[in-house]
Amino acid sequence: MGAQDFTGIVRRAVDSERLSGLFEKAMNDKWLTLQNSLLVCFSLYSAYWLVVYIYRVTLHPLAKFPGPVLAGVSFWYEFYYDVWPRRYGYMWKIEELHKKYGPIVRINPIHIHINDPNFIDQIYAPAGREKRNGDPWFSMATESGMMAWSTLQTMDHHQHHLRRGALSRFFSKASVRQLEGLISDKIDRLLQRLAQMHRAGDSVINSTHVIAALTMDIISSYSLGVDMGNLTREEWGRDWSETFPRLGTIRPWGRQFKNLTVMSLSIEPSIVRWFNPTAAAVAEKAKYPMEVIRAHIDKHEKDGATTNMATNNRTIFMEILDSSLPPHEKSVGRLNAEAFLLLGGGTDPTTRNLTVTMYHLLANPKLLQRLLDELKLIMPRPDSPVTVAALEALPFFSACITEGLRMTNAVSTRMPRVSPDKAIVYKDWVIPKGTPVMQSLYLLHMNDDIFPEPMRYNPQRWLDNPSLKSRYLMAFGRGSRQCLGINLANAEMFLTLARVLTRFDLGLYDVIRERDIDVSGDCFNGIVRDDSPGIRVKLLRDNLAEI
């Protein structure tokens, strides 16, 4: 090797060392720059939130209202009780807060909660047609899409009024009266299948699945024009009845992580399944009405004509397509959201009320006997024809249903209402307009000043004090946003309980009240413990077969 070659190698080595040194320095500088940028971002982010937190408990219009400072500072307070480490339990914490701070409490940075049974109408059904908007934070409502399109999810007072108006005729008392034949047909199917099971010695039924099959077949036939056929399915279509309570469990999460949750409900369920199986199950089911809707729209465009209401073969889509709503309100997506609301609203709360009321009657044989004696007056045989009007006129039966509604709390939640134009005045407190104000249905129904021994099923309380119902029963909500399906729900509850209880002698089967009956979590709907298998019942005797 010559001297020149050697010098070349040394120079190259020195150069590469210098280069790598330079590279290292550059990387270090970059890292430092990145580190500094992150530090700056973090500091700005922290400073921003510090200012927000301080504002919320000092200058914010709700800062003067009673309540824990932490709840006023941040939504994480609610998160702790509703999402993690506790689950679905903020409502009971709110009850505690009322004991400490009085009847009006600021329970999070934007919500005022009142616990006063004598201040219901001022929030929900004010005099003088005052407007009541929904609260988008609580409902995870979006600008468009599934979480904005159904009547329940419509936040603006006027738009809600328009959308509800397009449905209300469908659920009026007169329309539901025409529906009694359809409801009775489905109950006939149910009774036949139960009688078969009893004959075959297969006598333990899961009433949660069985009744959900009934209510869902009714609402799907009526609103979509398609019988889902759950009453004939081996498992009573339990995949459906199990989906609706799940929808509720998404809500407390959704309030805290709205965008993530709304995205989970809107993208392809097979992708969502691996990170959020609950949302995937709900999103999959939510698309079910699509096919039927498309067929209806095609038919509507072709025929144009309307169908006679009296023939009982109108569907909710016909009702909306024929309504005066503007064309964008008649899109497939919006109709689908409305249809899914009706399927869920028509299935879950009615099922819970029917099964829980049945439980309380079976657990109290003297009350059951009193009811059966009263029913005998108009149903001398289990197969005597009967109408809802005749059943509703039975005072004790009505009281049993009302007490069931009070104790079931199928919808247990706090229900925020926003008065956009006027302050709401509660005692000495002026709640600024635009503030979500609310009471919790469960807390109202469990108030022991109004309902002594609230955990006792006591239908007599409604007979002793007939004004209780109009003043304090909130199971269906109140005012312009109260449940649209009241008449249908009542018809189903009266007819089903009367016909099932007169037809069969039933016994409870391994039912544990704390596990299967009492509300243990509030997710909008009042849910029972995770380990509940449903409310199981034994068919002891088929009274019709014995005649």
Ligand code: HEM
């Ligand atoms: C015993 C059974 C039922 C109970 C306890 C119940 C309870 C409720 C409650 C508490 C609300 C909310 C009201 C509010 O925000 O103020 C509601 C809304 C609603 N329910 Fe029911 N419901 C029952 C059955 C039904 C049935 C059978 C249907 C029929 C499809 C139905 C359809 C609806 C609809 C469409 C809404 C939204 C109303 C609106 O925002 O204007 N519900 N229900």
